[in-house]
Amino acid sequence: MGFGQTRLVVEYTCLHVYLKMFCQWMLLGFTLLFEELYGFPSVNVKEEKCGYESCHPVKEGFINVHIVPHTHDDVGWLKTVDQYYYGSNTNIQRAGVQYILQTVMDSLRKSENRRFIYVETAFFWKWWVQQSPSVQEEVKHYVNNGRLEFIGGGWSMNDEAATHYHSVIDQMSWGLRILNDTFGECGRPKIGWQIDPFGHSKEMANIFSQLGFDAFLMGRIDYQDKEHKWETKTPEVVWRSSKSLGESSDIFTGVLYNTYSPPPGFCFDLLCSDIPFIDDPNSFDYNVDARVDEFITYVDMVSQVYTTNNILITMGSDFHYQDAEAWFINLDKLIYYVNKRQETGSKYNLIYSTPSCYVKAVNDEAKDQEWLVKEDDFFPYASDPHAYWTGYFVSRPAIKRFERLGNNFLQVCKQLYTLSDLGFDDNSQLNNLREVMGILQHHDAVAGTEKQHVANDYTRLLQRAINGCENITGLALNKLMSLEAEQGDKPALPLFTCPLANISQCSVTEESENFVVTVYNPLSRYINKTIKLPVKGSGYTVVDGHGKSYLTQILPIADVVANIPGRQSEATNELYFIADDIPPLGWKSFIVSLDKSIKPEKILPVNLKDVRKIGTAGALLDLDPETGRITRISMEDTAISLNQNFYTYNGFVGDNSLFESRSSGAYIFRPTSDTPNDVSNRTVVSVYEGALVSELRQELNDYISQIxxxxxxxxxxxxxxxxxxxxxxxxxxxxxxxRYSTNLTTNGTFYTDSNGKEMLKRVRNFRPTWDVDIAEFAAGNYYPVTSEIAIRDEELGMELAILNDRAQGGTSLNDGEIEVMIHRNCLHDDAFGVEEALNEQAFGKGLVVRGSHYLTLGWINSTNGNSNAVKAKDIAQRKLLDAWTYITPLDQSIDEYKSTYTMEYSGLKEALARNIQILTLEPWRDSSFLLRLEHVFDYDEDSILSQPALVKLQDLFSGFDIVSLEESTLGGNQWLKDNTRLKFKTKETQEPSKSRQEIEDNLEDFEIALSPIEITNIC
Known part of the structure; x- marks a missing residue:
């Protein structure tokens, strides 16, 4: 079944459907008459054909050259999203997407032979909603005839290193939904088109395969990998993108010959200076013969690399086609004059084409060809010996964290919108957060490779969108709380969040002596959540709705936190308590009261010389009493030697004129030495021990500290x-x-996650499919770490894992070590286009970043469902979909509040199993909800929890019942039964996945059977 989706339908009247159909027929009739009178192309429904049926025919016996006109439009990079769309700020870059789309439509009108592809739905939708009905009908005509084809279809062309699979699926689904709602079947993309991201992940390929795509085409791969593929004629392979899903995750994958640019000398855009076709024989500048010779020489080279008689030539680049006719006039001539050479024996046949038509032609020609199977990924990416694009794994760490919080809150917002039944029509505030999160996935957004003013715009957009969704969650919680209490109309309960809790600042908890803490849990199982709140007092009581009292602990706010630039808070302490048994897809409220009569036990710093161990039996650290450094760690029944410390690399500075003079910058990581500097020239240490938490506080220098x-x-x-x-x-x-240094024997091997999904094996100074020569030892061994990096001692059967709270870069440069980069400034540009140093400022000073790593230690294999993978998955889930905390000042008695508002609620009738998670629950379309269920474990991660699981849907939710359901592809834009992907033959075969009949039988019984790592969706 793979990543499927199922459609959950609730019964409603269908009268509005018939009315809508009648209006559409009336509109169509009016449009046909209008177009006949005013000269717009008429829509002949019988003749319209899109998809593979609309492809220009290829010629047998010829090398068919697929000319693909395209534009690559960054959703923010050197300019903001709006500046790129409207074409402003031309002193930075002359680029205006609205002109591209308008002039392309004008050019398509002039010839039915022409083709064009468009990718970024965010820009297209911005243009579409501003067009008149007649223009929209004209565009639909082009789409319905395959002259305009959407490729990729996501809201943006997302990055593949710093993005989490959750957010990638969301942004792809939203873009595909917009296209599906607007154009129907003919607007459904068939190809993944990732031509500009700086490296490619297995999980991205897996997502494309489960979206129902037929291929994944990419532009950038490592320069040595490219040389190898060119020499071995293997630029096209079948990528088996999931070890758990096997063949169902296979996707045909191709590397474009010239990244995504036109052939040298054949750029006909106004931004270029190449010579156009001059075909007047009487002109002294006549150049047709020379131009054709030059092009044939180029395609001769291209044809030597690929194994079929079909090759793809990209015609376009960044923000090209602002005057589309300049391109199309010359492409028309190129195709005509090259094809005319067939009369004198030329073997080349040029056609206007699209990536879909190219892939279909390859598939038709090579039915019996056995393609090479690829099972690794395309990281790290290097463009030359000294340019490893591994710095962007870490660049702009604050935006990387803010994006992760945005995803967290988007899921909370969508869940509460659904559970409270706020309405089935699209909500503009919810859609805005969906769209802004889609923008943040762009490969120059969360990647951190944009200009500073663009980064500022991204954060401004995201904060405004979060504010809008806070209105939704406030309405939803008020409705659910009041409905259960049967109180009728009353003033809305204020529900504040604490967006600056990361710097121990929250005005509500600081200014209120009594307040309610409502903790919403977006996970599908009960959780315990450690609540930490900045306060001014020192004695507090905490009780829940049942009158149960909770143990509290007060710790002073660390001086380094209190002195963070921009912090405006009078809080001096932090209040801790454990919010236990928070219901799945639900909340639990706690009443916090300041009690000045309480004389809490004041926790003072412990003399370091008196401390040998800190923690309890479940998590125990041994300390060196002289230095205050950790020397050993014990967790349950495992223990290892452990030392953790901070180091710094100095960035290399050069003039970028030669490979050897490349500077470290926003994109690339290039240190002056592979041996970093130890920063622990002085360490100030203090220890605080308490019943709930114990803290070891370390100040290593003026800008590095940790707790x-x-x-x-x-x-x-x-x-x-x-x-x-x-x-x-x-x-x-x-x-x-x-660096986390241990005594584990790791043999040059470590593991990193793929977009938060499957773990991939990494071997130092090694690539699985080609022989690598690494000139930059540190940078060339860095990999993206979206959620986890781990090392294993196979002989001991033990694993150490580090979980992070945002995308970072990591490696293991020495056996037994894990290294993670967490912050960087680069005072020189690396000459890859951004043209400014990476030196973020906030409040007039360099950016301060606060974040967390979570350490787990345990056995690789377990017979009791408690392997280290289980511990790591638990943390990863709880940090990705963290419980969201709301604060309400209490201006009434506790008894009055409890009698007015529901203090505990669950959206599920019972919790799901530990290996099953509701990935998505949101309002979708046509009076339906979209529900994604996922199995969170790979087939080999745990002997118990990696087993298949069954979910019974009939009585799953407490607020509504499922009436009917049908499975669709991952994007929710096509029924799974209607999706038939192109098949590419390989030598390696596996057992087939579940049959279509098995799936349908389960759905009829309102049950979903999930295999390891599988996702299925219900609407």
Whole structure:
């Protein structure tokens, strides 16, 4: 079944459907008459054909050259999204998407032979909603005849290193939904088109395969990998993108010959200076013969690389086609004059084409060809020996964290909107957050490779969208709370969030002596949540709706936190308590009251010389009493030697004129030395021990500090680090890392996640499918770490994993070590286009970043469902979909509040199993909901929890019942039964996945059977 989706339908009257159909027929009749009178192309429904049926025919016995006109439109990079769309700020870049789309439509009108593809739905939709009905009908005509084809179809062309699969699926689904709602079947993309991202992930390929796409075409791969593929004629393979899903995750994958640019000398855009076709024989500048010779020489080279008689030539680049006719006039001539050479024996046949038509032609020709199977990924990407694009894994760490919080809250917003039944019509505030999160996935957004003013715009857009969805969650919670209490109309309950809790600042908890803490849990199982709130008092009581009292703990706010630039807070302490048994897809409220009569036990710093261990049996750290450094870690029945420290690399500075003079910058990581600098020239250490949490606080220098926090209840270890402002005086750029060094034997091997999904094996100085020569040892061994990096001692059967709270870069440069980069500034540009240094400022100083790593230690294999993979998955889930905390000032008595508002609620009738998670629950379309269920474990991660699981849907939700359901592809834009993907033959075969009949039988019984790592959706 693979990544499927199922459609959950609730019974409603169909009268509005018939009315809508009648209006559409009336509109069509009026449109046909209008077009006949005013000269617009008429729509002949019988003749319209799109998809593969609309492809220009290829010629047997010829090398068919597929000419693909396209534009690549970054959803923000050097200019903001709006600046790119409207074409403003031309002193930075002359680029205006509205002109591209308008002039392309004008050019398509002039010839039915022409083709064009468009990719970024965010820009297209911005243009579409501003068009008149007649223009919209004209565009639909082009789409219905295959002259305009949507490729990719996501809201943006997302990055593949810093993005989480959850957000990628969301942004792809939203873009595909817009296209499906607007154009129907003919607007449904068939190809993944990732021509500009800086490396490619297995999970991206897996997502494309489960979206029902037929192929994945890419532009950038490592320069050595490209040389190998060109020499071996293997630029096209079948990518088996999931070890758990096997053949159902296969997708035909091709590397474009010239990234995504036109052949040298054949750029006909107004932004280019290449010579156009001059075909007047009487002109002294006549050049047709020379131009044709030049092009044939080029395609001769291209044809030597690929194995079929079909080759794809991209005609376009960044923001090309602002005057589309300049392109199409010359492409018309190129096709005509090259094809005319067939009369004298030329073997080349040029046709206007699209990526879909190219892939279909390859598939038709090579039915019996056995394609090479690829099972690794395309990271890291290097464009030359000294340019490993691994710096962007870490660039702009604050935006990377903010994006992750945005996804967290988007899921909360969608769930509460659904559970409270706020209405089935699209909500503009919810859609805005969907769209802004789609923009943030762009490969120059969360990647951190945009100009500073663009980064500022991204954060401004996201904060405004979050504010809008806070209105939704406030309405939803008020409705659910009041409905259960049967109180009728009354003033809305204020529900505040604390967006600055990361710097221990929250005005509501600081200013209120009594307040309610409502904790919403977006996970599908009960959780315990450690609540940490900045307060001014020192004695508090906490009770829940049943009158149960909770143990509290007060710790002073660390000086380094209190002094963060921009912090405006009078809080001096932090209040801790454990919010237990928070219901799945539900909340639990706690009443917090200041009690000045309480004389809490004041927790004072412990003399370091008196401390040998910190924590409890579940999570215990041994300390060196002289240095205050950790020397050993014990978790349950496992223990290893462990040392953790911070280091810095100095960024290389050059003039970028040669490979050897490349500077470290926003894109690339290039240190002056592969041996980083130890920063622990002085360490100020203090220890705080308490019943709930114990803390080891370390200040290593003026800009690096951390709190190692042991949660005695959850038995977890958190490294809460604070970095910045990074010095700039006397520096060429500093890149800060943390290393976890152990006595584990790892043999040059470590593991990183793929977009938060499957773990991939990495081997130092090695690539699985080609022989690599690494000139930059540190940079060339860095990989994206979206959620986890781990090392294993196979002989001991033990694993250490580090979980992060945002996308970062990591490696293991020495056996037994994990290295993660967490912050960087680069005071020189690396000459890849952004043209400014990466030196973020906030409040007049260098950016300060605070974040967390979570450490797990355990056995690789387990017979009791408690392997280290289980521990890591638990943390990863709880941090990705973290419980969302709302604060309400209490201006009434506790008894009055409890009698007015529901203090505990669950959207599920019972919790799901530990290996099953509701990935998505949101209002969708046509009076339906979209529900994605996922199995969170790979087939080999745990002997118990990696087994298939069954979910019974009939009595799953407490607020509504499922009436009927049908499975669709991952994007929710096509029924799975209607999706038939092109098949590409390979030598390696696996057992087939579940049959279509098995799936349908389960759905009839309102049950979903999930295999390891599988996702299925219900609407």
């Amino acid at each position: 190692i926090r042991i949660n005695n209840i959850e038995k977890s270890i958190e490294y809460d680090w604070l970095i910045g402002p990074i010095p700039t005086h006397g520096s060429n750029g500093i890149e800060v890392i943390t």
